[in-house]
Amino acid sequence: MNRTFLRPDDVRDLVAEQFGADRRPAALDRLTGGSKKGVYQLRLDDATSVILYVWAAGENYWPASPASEDDPFADASGADLFAAAHAALTAADVRVPRLLALDPGGRHFGAAIALVEDAGATTLEALMEGDPAAAARPLAALGEALRRMHASPGPSYGKLAHLADGRARPSRPAEDVVLNRALAQLAAVAARDARMGEAHDRIAAHVRRLREAVAPRERYVLVHGELGPDHVLVTPAGEPVLIDFEGLTYFDAEWEHAWLRMRFEDAYPALRPIALDPHRLELYRYAQVLSLIEGPLRIAGTDFPGRRWMLELAEWNIAKALAVL
Template identity: 65%
Template sequence: MRAFLRPDDLRGLVAAHFGGDRRLVELERVTGGTKKGVYRLGLDDGTTVVLYVWAAGENYWPPAPAAVPDDPFTDASGAELFAAAHAALTEAGVGVPELLALDRSCRHVDADVALVGDVGPVRLERLLQEDPAAAAAPLAALGDALQRMHTTRNAAYGKVVAAGTAAGQRPAEDVIVARALGHLGAAAALDGRLADRHDRIAGHVRQLRDAVRPRTSFGLIHGELGPDHVAVTPGGAAVLIDIEGLTYFDVEWEHAFLQLRFGDFYPALRPVELDQDRLELYRYAQVLSLVEGPLRIAGTDFPDRDWMLDLAERNIVKALAAVQ
């Protein structure tokens, strides 16, 4: 059984960062996360803050298949990545929660933690579903933020905490092909339909890669930017959350995911000009990722296992349809 934080576990942390005269009066573990714990802390003066906890007991993900060299999307979790991403997005003028404290001492909690400003519970996903008119302003603001991110360029791809020189890097599209084939192999071991069509799917991936032209400049991308990862403040501002995966990479990777998650609302984001061949490769690679990842986490004690299995099934259908 997983043991999550209780109010008594956080008394010292609250006193250290807010003073001994401040008390924790309410603690809510925010559900939905898979890699870190997210807690809303209510203080005795009526204010709230949010605590991120990077602890093994908060991470539902089992070990991934063998790592792909140069892959910037592996192990996209941790306090160091969060701090680097927060700094890079702030510099780019993109809304993120206010960073109140980053504590890696483990003095109060046996994990790396961050205290951030509470931007509230409203997510853009909910507004798009329930009140599209109210979603229009934050959606436009998100489009502006993406323009700033995707035009922030770097000669090498990689996590912002480690992006350096492009020397010796293999083409980004080859990293994605290796990822896709790894996801295919792992998923085929769990689903007979994919196993039966493994070679045809792998051939389709390689065919898509052959159409992609070389590139030597990369934009700043979130990496997994669905409307559930965009908080909307009471004032209507768009704030990015779950930012640890921030990396320099092909913006087509971001837009393949944005198209999937935003659907009919995607054009309102006013995307930058995209390479359609690269976009098509990345779109199909993400389909395979959205089979392997959900099947892997569904084999754990993740509480919403059926949702993950449904997600995997939808993408299995997409993967197979491409090679009929």
């Protein structure tokens, strides 16, 4: 795909509309890491800056993959998902970048866009690696934010925007969504990697055993879905600011904590996690391992600039998937 990204001249009308005719774009830098939407730092001629999100086909590196209608983790990208998630997190008193403007109609660049506060470039991940003492305060505050999210119940599982407009129609237990998703991803991976192909039946049996150990439950809360320290910005005042939250959904808290355990590693206890169902947690943990093989292998087949990193991530999780056997 021949991708063309935005340049400063492309945003002149947007800047004039949002900030006044006397303001001009001084620079427009596409930030690295975005794979589903374009994320740009827009610097203005008065030395201020904002962040521009652009949801356009040319900004999305992910090829489509089959998914059931009630899968709350499929296709987590779009201005409608962003708006619903931003509103829900704000209502739960969870710090997110302040929303300055939202245009889902494509008046600019033929794409849905949002302008948000520039909360800075310091991530919690960078602090944890370079200055663990400075990371202590935002880690504790993030734990408090997570407890507020996980005390915000929903009527069913599903993305907030989809529940609001009737698109989410859950017809099976949440753990069966995870089971079927994991088995589908396993089948896709087995077709790409000989080791996973050879182990397919044993892995599938392991996933089914994990599912059988999970007791029925219907208690759904706000879940970010992919919350790692790279998805948390830290302001100069030490506030953690959640980003990349279009995948926000009502689901089991164990899904969140399986991811948090993996991404925060030794720092995870600093989040002061809530009590969890260990069987549900283990099913979700292993399902996420399979997802972190299938997704990286799928995007590695595109022109995504981080292809090598994705292949290394898949390899790391192939080892984890096979280790239980």
